Amino acid sequence: MDKITTGKIKKFFKGKGFAGALCLSVVAIGISTYLTYDSTLKTIADEEPQKPDSTVSAEQVDNTQSGIPKDETSKSEADSSAAPANNFVRSTAKRVMPIENEVIWEYSNGELVKSETLGVWKTHDGMDIAASVGTDVKAACTGKVKEIKDDPLWGICVVIDHGDGYETHYYGLDKSLEVKEGSNVESGQKIGVTGTIECESKLAPHLHFAVKQNGKWISPKEYING
Structure with a gap:
């Protein structure tokens, strides 16, 4: 019985049956690889943080939610810091002409x-x-x-x-x-x-x-x- 079995196995590997089985195995491996790759991509996409919509202006973004601290400097303060400060207080003393004439x-x-x-x-x-x-x-x-x-x-x-x-x-x-x-x-x-x-x-x-x-x-x- 061992001789018969061994002969049949050798004949199988030499025949078309083996070639068909091999093709099926390759196809199965390819499908399995594709499904694994697709699943991995979906997992990465789910874990990746969503980018903000480019149509949203900087004024609409709430920095307290994004974790970026807000700039507390107002525009008026920024403008005033660019110009030289005038710390003089105008005198309330009366002003007169040094000479009253033409x-x-x-x-x-x-x-x-x-x-x-x-x-x-x-x-x-x-x-x-x-x-x-x-x-x-x-x-x-x-x-x-x-x-x-x-x-x-x-x-x-x-x-x-x-x-x-x-x-x-x-x-x-x-x-x-x-x-x-x-x-x-x-x-x-x-x-x-x-x-x-x-x-x-x-x-x-x-x-x-x-x-x-x-x-x-x-x-x-x-x-x-x-």
Whole structure:
């Protein structure tokens, strides 16, 4: 019986029966592999976190749910941090004209104007108030004398710091001043008298009065009336 069985087995492997069985085995293995691969892909897809819809704007996303901390800085705070801070508090002291008289040359607000004396085009950063030599000049507002200088073109110059971002400049004074650097002055207090201004000598005698706000020239009239 062993001989018969062995012979049949050898005949089976040599015949078409074996080839068919082998093909069926290969197909079965392929189907099994595909089903295992497909199952694995589905499992990975289920475990992968869902991407947010690209149509959802950044404002619609709730960061408390995504685990990302919210930026508490508001737009206004961001804008203010980009600009230089102005910590000055405007003085409540009265503002007055240093001389109550006609203005013979206005502030040019950055525009070039021709100087009759120098014959050149330049900005006129203050206003010229007509005043005969020896006219009293008053402080435009309460403050402290920051600087006194003798300029070859502008004559004696006094700068008063008002402590609120503003400075007033008085050019063309006589040397006989009634203040010195560091002196505290009140609105309307006399600081000296008018003298001469070499660089504007072709104009009638006057005081050159100018104002700076945070280091930039501004209109003296706006400062007085502000």
